Amino acid sequence: MVLVAIVLVSLVTNILIHKEFEKYAKEQQKTRIADIVANLVHHYNYPDQKWDFEFVHGVGMLALYDGYIIRLLDPDDNVIFDAEKQDTRACAQVEKDITERMEKKRPGLKGSFVSHEQELKWNNQKIGRIVIQHYGPYFLSEGDFRFLDSLNILLVALGILALLCSLTAAGFLARRISRPVIKTAYIATQIAEGNYKIRFDGDIRTRELGELVSAVNHMAVSLDNQEQMRRRLTNDIAHELRTPLAAVASHLETMIEGVWDPTLERLQSCYEEIERITGLVSALEQQARLESDNLRLEKTSVDLLELAHTVAGNFESESFKKKVAVFVSGEETRINADRDKLNQVLANLLSNAIKFTPENGQVRITVSDTHHTALITVEDNGIGIPKGELPLIFDRFYRTDKSRNRLTGGTGIGLTIARSIVSAHKGTIEAESEAEYGSRFTVTLPKA
Numbered sequence: 001m002v003l004v005a006i007v008l009v010s011l012v013t014n015i016l017i018h019k020e021f022e023k024y025a026k027e028q029q030k031t032r033i034a035d036i037v038a039n040l041v042h043h044y045n046y047p048d049q050k051w052d053f054e055f056v057h058g059v060g061m062l063a064l065y066d067g068y069i070i071r072l073l074d075p076d077d078n079v080i081f082d083a084e085k086q087d088t089r090a091c092a093q094v095e096k097d098i099t100e101r102m103e104k105k106r107p108g109l110k111g112s113f114v115s116h117e118q119e120l121k122w123n124n125q126k127i128g129r130i131v132i133q134h135y136g137p138y139f140l141s142e143g144d145f146r147f148l149d150s151l152n153i154l155l156v157a158l159g160i161l162a163l164l165c166s167l168t169a170a171g172f173l174a175r176r177i178s179r180p181v182i183k184t185a186y187i188a189t190q191i192a193e194g195n196y197k198i199r200f201d202g203d204i205r206t207r208e209l210g211e212l213v214s215a216v217n218h219m220a221v222s223l224d225n226q227e228q229m230r231r232r233l234t235n236d237i238a239h240e241l242r243t244p245l246a247a248v249a250s251h252l253e254t255m256i257e258g259v260w261d262p263t264l265e266r267l268q269s270c271y272e273e274i275e276r277i278t279g280l281v282s283a284l285e286q287q288a289r290l291e292s293d294n295l296r297l298e299k300t301s302v303d304l305l306e307l308a309h310t311v312a313g314n315f316e317s318e319s320f321k322k323k324v325a326v327f328v329s330g331e332e333t334r335i336n337a338d339r340d341k342l343n344q345v346l347a348n349l350l351s352n353a354i355k356f357t358p359e360n361g362q363v364r365i366t367v368s369d370t371h372h373t374a375l376i377t378v379e380d381n382g383i384g385i386p387k388g389e390l391p392l393i394f395d396r397f398y399r400t401d402k403s404r405n406r407l408t409g410g411t412g413i414g415l416t417i418a419r420s421i422v423s424a425h426k427g428t429i430e431a432e433s434e435a436e437y438g439s440r441f442t443v444t445l446p447k448a
């Protein structure tokens with residue numbers, strides 16, 4: 001584009017300059033002839049009715065060197081001065097030079113020597129006649145052509161300079177745009193092939209490209225996280241299932257081989273393990289459902305206090321069996337939320353609290369309404385959670401050593417599910433605890 005523009009501009013400029021110069025040359029010719037005539041008339045000796053031959057000769061020879069061949073006649077057509085007669089050789093030379101020069105430089109002009117005739121008058125009285133021959137329609141001197149040539153050279157030089165500058169700038173810009181694009185395309189291909197660790201590092205000064213690159217980097221990070229999560233999940237599931245399955249398999253094998261009698265307790269123990277595995281699988285299923293749903297919430301106005309009472313009611317027989325007292329207190333607190341999912345959160349927290357609180361312990365659910373948020377706390381005076389393990393209990397399959405040792409059952413998924421649901425409501429869930437003294441779980445939910 002730049003090249004075409006430069007060539008076009010140079011051509012148009014060139015043509016315009018030549019046209020203007022042609023006009024200027026024609027004007028010059030007219031002026032020169034008028035000058036010659038005025039000069040001669042001015043020096044006419046009117047009182048004596050005579051031409052000053054010396055002067056006319058001077059003017060004629062000077063004009064000859066400029067390319068004008070003059071013949072001056074008196075009113076009776078007697079020749080006063082004739083350049084061709086005065087210096088035939090010089091005249092021929094001038095004619096030849098100009099014709100050759102013009103034919104060479106302006107072959108299309110097809111000019112020739114033309115003659116211009118004019119009557120000379122002084123005070124309205126005829127004093128003679130002048131015949132001026134010159135190359136027409138116009139002619140240019142050697143100097144004029146030199147000037148035009150240097151103008152052309154200048155134009156070409158400027159064109160080349162502009163081209164070089166624009167090529168450099170275009171090259172720089174192209175590289176600045178194409179390099180990150182090519183690299184991003186390569187990175188995208190790598191990501192498609194499963195290399196999620198790859199990142200685009202380096203500075204990008206073009207805003208749009210910067211956005212593209214950070215989007216690709218962001219995608220790589222997300223895919224990497226997902227991949228890690230997927231691997232961890234597969235590992236965790238395999239790990240969680242392997243131990244109970246191996247135990248059941250070895251128990252059954254020993255009984256089949258006749259080493260152990262298949263007593264009721266042994267069969268019962270195998271059955272409990274299988275029950276636990278079934279529980280684990282259904283908890284996993286539930287979490288998978290929650291995740292695949294992308295946690296779609298069906299929000300309605302929910303009174304959290306009423307919900308707490310309902311959940312506590314559902315656990316009545318369990319708490320009764322375990323001799324754990326459950327108290328619900330607080331104020332009516334309405335928020336916009338998914339009732340079933342919050343029911344699940346409270347059920348998981350309450351079930352844990354009852355499970356990890358020894359006989360005659362207490363569990364307290366409190367609902368309170370702060371200005372912008374609703375708080376639900378589930379507090380117990382049970383076995384508590386050691387400080388070091390507190391940050392881990394929300395991880396999938398995490399169960400504290402104590403809860404494992406006490407064979408309380410459980411899958412280690414309940415709190416993970418609770419946290420997913422609370423996060424989907426843009427809330428938070430926190431745990432405080434002191435080993436042997438009890439735990440407190442606080443759910444904070446935004447009211448809007």
Ligand code: ADP
Pocket residue numbers: 348352353356380382383384385393394398399400401402403404409410411412413414415416438439
């Ligand atoms: P699960 O209860 O099925 O094992 P959770 O994800 O609900 O799984 O809990 C993870 C772990 O956190 C439990 O195994 C237990 O060790 C610990 N935990 C949860 N709630 C309490 C609590 N109220 N008191 C003591 N430990 C708790």
